[in-house]
Each structure stands twice: as C-alpha cells, then as structure tokens.
Amino acid sequence: MIKNLLQTFWIFTKVSLSTFGGGYSMMPQFQHELVERRQWLSEEELANFYALAQCQPGAFAVNTAVLVSTSRYGAAAGFVAAAGIVLAPVLFILGLALLLNRHADIPQIAQAMAGIKVVVAALVLHNVWLFLKTGLRNPLYLGVFASSLILLAFGLFSPIIVLLLSAAAAILIGILRKKKGSRP
C-alpha cells in the first residue's frame, strides 16, 4: 500500500517537473508514464479521463492525476497524486522568485521578463482561440463569450458572478430547448 502511494507520488512529481507550458503539455508525459511504462491503463481510458478532467474546475494536470490515481489505488492515492504534481513545481517556482528578487538589479533580468511578457500575451490569445474555436458555429457559445468579455472588461461584475450567470443561462436555455424539442 505504502509502496503504491510512494510510486504514485514519484510518478506525478516526475511528470510535473519535466513539463513546461501548462497542463495540456503534460499529455505526452502522462501517456508515456501511465500507458506505456507503468501500464496503469489503456490509451482509450486515459482519453476518457482527459474528457472528465476538462468537465470540472481546477488545473487540467491535477485533475487528470487525481482521477487516474483514485481509480487505480483509491482516494488516498488521489491525494498523494495531487501532492506529487503540486509540491515540486511550487518549491521550484518559489525558489526562482526568491532568486530573481535578490538579483532584481541586473538589467538583463528585467529585459528578459519584458520579452517573455510579449510571448505570454501571444500564448494567452492563442489560449482564448483554442477555447473559442470549439464553439464558432454555436450562437449560445458566442453569445456567452461576448457577454462575459464585455461584463468583465468594463468591470461590471466579478468573475464568479459572470461564471454563475453563464452556467445558469446555459442550463435555462438547455431546459427550454428540451421542452421545445419534445413537443410533437
């Protein structure tokens, strides 16, 4: 039991530390570690967990790790997997932040950060597009997208209110459509 938990912790620490650029770039590592190397599950099963991980709040990588580990070794392994994927990168980035703070007077650091900031702006716009392109033909999707953008950009509501309104609107429209569709 303890051995399984230690193994779980180690697997997700390794996967987490060896990927850059956020949750989705962990997919090849998950595939390599879980399907090919450890043979915990098949590729199809992993794809199912990916779909589930997207249908819930939180970071994609954390969700996938918890889902896979819980279904393999139970709830304790789920917590251990979350700790594994979180702990090492957090320690790393806090160390990095302390280091950069200490050497804030080096002009190259500020210049590099300014350059990366431009790249991050490009990456985030791409992120928006990846979301948007799944719903381009769907008027409900585009409507919710545009109204959320406007509501937040003009500071009318907080993000939570925007999300709650959007979920409520989508459920309401879904129910209305269902009623309309069920009529003869």
Add this chain to the structure above:
Amino acid sequence: MIYMQLLGEFLKIGIFAIGGPGTMPFLFDLAARYDWFSLAELADMITLAQTAPGPFGVNVVALAGFHSAGLPGAAIATAAFVLPPTLISLLICRFLALWRSNRYVNMAFSGLRPATAGLLAAIWLNLLALAICGTDSLFKATDINIKALLFLLVMLPLVFRVRINPVVFIAAGALVGILAGL
C-alpha cells in the same frame, strides 16, 4: 486576518476556475480588490509561472500567495486552490457514470466554457497593455513600445501556427528581450 482571507479567496478560485489559465481573471480581480499585489506584479507572476515547469495554474497561484503573505501565504493559496478540484475528482470517480451523463452538468459546462474564454479575452487586454504600453489598461496608455509591438506581431503567427513546446517561445522571448533591450 490575511491568512483567512487568502484561504477564502483561493478556495473560491479552486471551485470556479476552469483550467489553469482560468485562474487569471480571478487573480486580476484580487489585484483590484486587495492591496496584496498590483496588476504589474501580477503580470510578472504570470510570466514567471509560464517560464517554470509544472501546471501553470498551480504555479501562478503559489506565486500570488507568496506575494500576498510569504511562504505561509503560498502554502495556503496552493492548498486552497487544489483542494476543491481534488475532492470533486474523488467524488466523480465514485459516481463516474452519473457525472458524465448528467444533463445539467453538461448544460452548465456548455455555459462555463465560453464564459471562461470571455473572461480570458477580457484580461488579455490587460496583459497586452502591460506587455506593449507598460500600463495595466489600454485606456491609460500614453505611449507604445514599438519594439515590443513588432515582436508581438512576429510571435502571434508563430504561436498560432507552429506546434512546439511553448518553452521554446518563452526562451526566444527572454533572448529577444535581452538582445533588443525591451
């Protein structure tokens, strides 16, 4: 008591943020409501979180907690952010079939996903202003960093078209930043 506030705020983020990038609108909201960090500092954290290994959402939340209240702040923020989705995952594993086929869950997410995209698009305007104009809002911008703007125009098609690990783009950004003296 800042620790309790951090706990409450980051639990909320853990419950409502869809995906790692989905944390950013909430952190912009925190920057506006508390004096824990400024928008410019938040942009630095986002930059650093993209540069380091690990999940982006976890990284940026840890940095935000650290900036707000030191190491205990980082620990509280990270734990509070990770706990709700972890518990939800455990529940989902138990009621797997129910969750996947539930009409209302699917309907709710058909609204939550475009809303998250809209929120991200809104804060992208802030990120753009911080990267190009050095101010946190396009309305406040007085001048434009032409070098940064040109670099962005070069990067956009690359980021959209070239499928490689984003860390390559990050490294290019650091290099161009130093060489061009951004």
